[in-house]
Amino acid sequence: MDDLVPRVAGWLAAARSVTVLSGAGMSTDSGIPDFRGPQGVWTKDPSAQAMFTLQNYVADPAVRVRAWRSRRDHPAWVARPNAAHAAVAALDRRGLLRAVVTQNIDGLHQAAGVAAERVIEIHGTLREAECLGCGRRVPMAEALARVDAGEADPPCLVCRGIQKSATISFGQALVPAVLDAAVAAAHGCDVLVAAGTSLQVQPAASLCDLAQTGGARLVVLNAEPTPYDHQADAVLREPLGTLLPRLLAAA
Numbered sequence: 001m002d003d004l005v006p007r008v009a010g011w012l013a014a015a016r017s018v019t020v021l022s023g024a025g026m027s028t029d030s031g032i033p034d035f036r037g038p039q040g041v042w043t044k045d046p047s048a049q050a051m052f053t054l055q056n057y058v059a060d061p062a063v064r065v066r067a068w069r070s071r072r073d074h075p076a077w078v079a080r081p082n083a084a085h086a087a088v089a090a091l092d093r094r095g096l097l098r099a100v101v102t103q104n105i106d107g108l109h110q111a112a113g114v115a116a117e118r119v120i121e122i123h124g125t126l127r128e129a130e131c132l133g134c135g136r137r138v139p140m141a142e143a144l145a146r147v148d149a150g151e152a153d154p155p156c157l158v159c160r161g162i163q164k165s166a167t168i169s170f171g172q173a174l175v176p177a178v179l180d181a182a183v184a185a186a187h188g189c190d191v192l193v194a195a196g197t198s199l200q201v202q203p204a205a206s207l208c209d210l211a212q213t214g215g216a217r218l219v220v221l222n223a224e225p226t227p228y229d230h231q232a233d234a235v236l237r238e239p240l241g242t243l244l245p246r247l248l249a250a251a
């Protein structure tokens with residue numbers, strides 16, 4: 001494994017543009033639990049997944065009340081970026097980062113200093129609430145303040161529609177413009193670094209194929225095996241919090 005670090009670092013050093021594809025493993029060191037992993041929230045409590053299904057959310061006020069409580073208590077509000085986020089931000093400061101395409105909704109890449117325009121949140125963001133009726137967005141803090149003030153399921157202040165976090169639920173389509181940006185970032189980079197993602201959820205997984213079709217190297221950094229390991233140019237399994245800084249220091 002150790003001879004892979006200088007080799008991958010060499011690819012990064014020679015690259016003009018690097019795209020990072022990040023998943024839950026990027027934020028576990030920040031105290032944000034994984035959903036699908038062995039210790040995942042949904043693995044341990046499948047009923048929690050019901051909250052994230054759009055149909056249940058719209059149909060059942062009790063699901064919405066539970067979802068608002070879960071948002072209020074989400075670890076993202078107190079989480080700090082970790083060493084892996086800092087390494088991605090360092091890549092950005094060096095002018096190498098084309099984009100970070102993230103499955104995470106926690107906003108920690110931006111908190112670590114990656115320019116907001118280079119963070120592509122394919123699963124949306126917890127930091128805003130969106131009205132399912134009129135599409136109006138408000139800061140999540142504003143919606144949560146209403147929850148704290150006693151509104152268990154605060155409706156949109158303009159149209160009284162149902163509000164939800166601006167995240168992609170099961171049964172909800174991705175935002176086409178966001179998806180387009182992710183595709184362009186994957187297809188147009190020299191190295192795609194898939195970090196902390198099991199690569200089992202679309203469209204994140206297919207971005208690996210797109211990157212390789214575009215001529216990029218594919219580097220998979222994940223604790224568990226992924227379906228893309230066999231076609232990756234390098235696979236490293238060390239914890240991201242030590243691995244990413246090492247790769248950057250060597251590059």
Ligand SMILES: [Zn+2]
Nearest residue numbers: 131134156159
């Ligand atoms: Zn509305």
